Amino acid sequence: MDSRILDIQGLCARDSVEELLVDVSLHVDAGGRTAIVGESGCGKTMTLRALLHTLPPDVEVSAGRIRFMGEDALALKGEALRKDLYMRIGHVGQNTSENLHPLLKVSRQLTDFSPLGRKEALEKATALLESLSIKDPGRVLSSYPGELSGGMRQRVNMAVALMKDAPLLIADEPTSALDAHVRRQVEELYQGLCEREGLSLLLISHDLSFVRRIADRVYVMYAGRVVEEGSLDEVFGEAAHPYTKALASLSGRRSLDRTRDLDEIGGSVPDKGRGDPSCAFSSRCPYAARDCHNALSYRHLGGSHYVRCCHELA
Amino acid sequence: MSLLEAVRVGRVFPIDGPQKRFEALKDVSIHLEAGESVGVLGESGSGKSTLAAIFGGLDRPTSGQVLYKGRDIATLKGGDWKCFRQSVQYIFQDPKAAMNPYFTLRQVLMEPLKVNRKELSKAQMVELVEDMTARVGLPTSILSRHPDEVSGGQAQRIITARVLLLEPEVIIADECVSALDLSIQAQIINLLRRIRSATGASFLFISHDADLVRYFCDRSYVMLHGRIVEELGQDLSASAKSEYTRMLLGGL
Ligand SMILES: Nc1ncnc2c1ncn2[C@@H]1O[C@H](COP(=O)(O)OP(=O)(O)OP(=O)(O)O)[C@@H](O)[C@H]1O
Ligand SMILES: [Mg+2]
Numbered sequence: 001m002d003s004r005i006l007d008i009q010g011l012c013a014r015d016s017v018e019e020l021l022v023d024v025s026l027h028v029d030a031g032g033r034t035a036i037v038g039e040s041g042c043g044k045t046m047t048l049r050a051l052l053h054t055l056p057p058d059v060e061v062s063a064g065r066i067r068f069m070g071e072d073a074l075a076l077k078g079e080a081l082r083k084d085l086y087m088r089i090g091h092v093g094q095n096t097s098e099n100l101h102p103l104l105k106v107s108r109q110l111t112d113f114s115p116l117g118r119k120e121a122l123e124k125a126t127a128l129l130e131s132l133s134i135k136d137p138g139r140v141l142s143s144y145p146g147e148l149s150g151g152m153r154q155r156v157n158m159a160v161a162l163m164k165d166a167p168l169l170i171a172d173e174p175t176s177a178l179d180a181h182v183r184r185q186v187e188e189l190y191q192g193l194c195e196r197e198g199l200s201l202l203l204i205s206h207d208l209s210f211v212r213r214i215a216d217r218v219y220v221m222y223a224g225r226v227v228e229e230g231s232l233d234e235v236f237g238e239a240a241h242p243y244t245k246a247l248a249s250l251s252g253r254r255s256l257d258r259t260r261d262l263d264e265i266g267g268s269v270p271d272k273g274r275g276d277p278s279c280a281f282s283s284r285c286p287y288a289a290r291d292c293h294n295a296l297s298y299r300h301l302g303g304s305h306y307v308r309c310c311h312e313l314a
Numbered sequence: 315m316s317l318l319e320a321v322r323v324g325r326v327f328p329i330d331g332p333q334k335r336f337e338a339l340k341d342v343s344i345h346l347e348a349g350e351s352v353g354v355l356g357e358s359g360s361g362k363s364t365l366a367a368i369f370g371g372l373d374r375p376t377s378g379q380v381l382y383k384g385r386d387i388a389t390l391k392g393g394d395w396k397c398f399r400q401s402v403q404y405i406f407q408d409p410k411a412a413m414n415p416y417f418t419l420r421q422v423l424m425e426p427l428k429v430n431r432k433e434l435s436k437a438q439m440v441e442l443v444e445d446m447t448a449r450v451g452l453p454t455s456i457l458s459r460h461p462d463e464v465s466g467g468q469a470q471r472i473i474t475a476r477v478l479l480l481e482p483e484v485i486i487a488d489e490c491v492s493a494l495d496l497s498i499q500a501q502i503i504n505l506l507r508r509i510r511s512a513t514g515a516s517f518l519f520i521s522h523d524a525d526l527v528r529y530f531c532d533r534s535y536v537m538l539h540g541r542i543v544e545e546l547g548q549d550l551s552a553s554a555k556s557e558y559t560r561m562l563l564g565g566l
Binding site for chain 1: 333498499
């Protein structure tokens with residue numbers, strides 16, 4: 001039996017102009033909770049879209065393989081795609097208005113594909129919405145998505161994904177529209193499902209405190225590549241990549257000083273093409289040196305901790 | 315006279331279900347002065363976005379009025395309405411919904427300049443667009459892409475650039491950075507602060523991130539169930555009286 005429910009190896013994707021993902025490898029253990037973090041546009045969502053067969057029309061997977069529950073996920077087609085992939089993955093997409101049908105009531109979107117009878121499905125949907133801190137599930141169920149607030153739509157989206165009881169839940173920025181209080185509820189719900197029902201989780205989030213409380217394994221992506229990976233403690237406790245360090249120090253900011261600008265990671269991702277084997281972060285990196293312009297290798301630091309950086313920072 | 319003011323605004327939506335109607339806003343009065351940045355806090359579904367849409371003239375109240383420099387915006391016509399629409403700009407929660415999917419990002423940014431800044435030459439517009447693209451932290455090469463070819467965070471920065479290009483008097487920002495990672499959040503907020511000190515623009519700043527509201531705003535309103543339940547000074551927590559507000563602020 002496979003100990004990994006999802007295993008992505010050497011995934012590359014490109015559109016007509018440039019490479020978008022370069023040699024992305026990552027996995028989710030059965031019952032595990034993996035998180036991907038990294039700057040907007042670094043390829044987190046693109047990686048998921050490759051798995052879910054929802055890449056934009058001009059983007060193609062040019063190398064690599066994806067195994068999901070023992071199947072070659074990239075090769076699935078037609079009925080097998082539905083049965084072996086879509087029915088087994090709950091997906092909370094980043095853009096709630098894209099993922100909910102605008103002309104169908106929430107109740108139908110939650111119950112239509114459920115194997116349960118209509119009445120039980122509605123009861124389950126109601127309970128899920130309540131566990132997500134929705135106070136008037138009755139009204140929400142009889143609404144159209146456009147009649148709900150941003151935070152309510154985000155939670156309906158989460159409930160749709162959880163209705164299937166799928167073994168893997170993929171959540172792309174599931175809490176970005178929610179306040180701290182509701183985010184706590186979501187954390188508890190996810191933790192409970194992972195612990196009690198053995199759910200496996202692949203989480204994308206820019207909220208590092210959320211990631212810290214939920215994930216057990218973390219991948220840091222930058223400009224289309226994985227630049228660091230390891231257990232939660234390895235990556236956040238002993239961050240080895242300057243980019244990971246910068247991310248972690250930003251999320252430590254909580255008392256914001258009005259007399260100063262907010263801290264940012266200066267500069268932006270260079271335009272040199274993601275296939276370039278040198279370090280894409282070097283133009284923004286406080287440790288940058290000549291070696292950074294050579295081809296980099298992925299270094300093993302011990303345990304399950306790897307980094308794509310030539311400096312010994314520890 | 316305030317720059318922009320909502321006077322006893324109500325918004326009732328007709329809905330399916332036994333109630334038939336849903337009161338999303340009840341008797342809401344708020345005001346925004348020139349050069350002021352005002353926050354709106356409140357739990358999800360409390361009516362923040364509904365209020366923002368009415369305040370910015372994108373939706374009409376079912377009762378009450380919105381006054382722009384003392385005039386009811388429902389009565390503005392022709393040039394006056396155009397002037398209001400240009401002066402009051404909106405940064406949405408969902409950036410892609412605000413862009414034409416068939417446009418390149420360059421067109422997304424050029425379009426409002428062509429309509430509102432007719433005095434500029436094509437070359438000047440291109441220069442402004444490219445300069446603003448860099449200021450929101452994006453490479454100009456991204457401008458040849460379409461909205462569905464960029465990430466959510468990149469789309470949000472394009473929308474921010476589009477709004478800033480119009481040099482509005484009032485910017486209504488509805489969760490404008492909540493979908494972005496902290497570094498890009500900081501980039502955008504720093505940019506908004508620079509624009510604010512350079513142009514004196516006023517902000518209605520909606521966010522569930524109380525720390526950010528405290529950082530960005532001069533004072534704030536707190537909403538619950540479609541009403542304003544409290545007004546807070548700049549330091550938020552020190553002036554918060556109700557249990558509900560303390561929960562909103564202390565959730566972190
Ligand atoms: N078109 C509509 N028809 C019916 N009800 C609506 C409509 N638009 C909004 N509502 C309801 O009005 C209430 C307030 O929504 P609003 O979007 O203003 O909330 P919000 O405070 O912005 O919340 P969030 O923090 O989640 O964005 C919600 O209960 C919502 O369901
Ligand atoms: Mg809202």
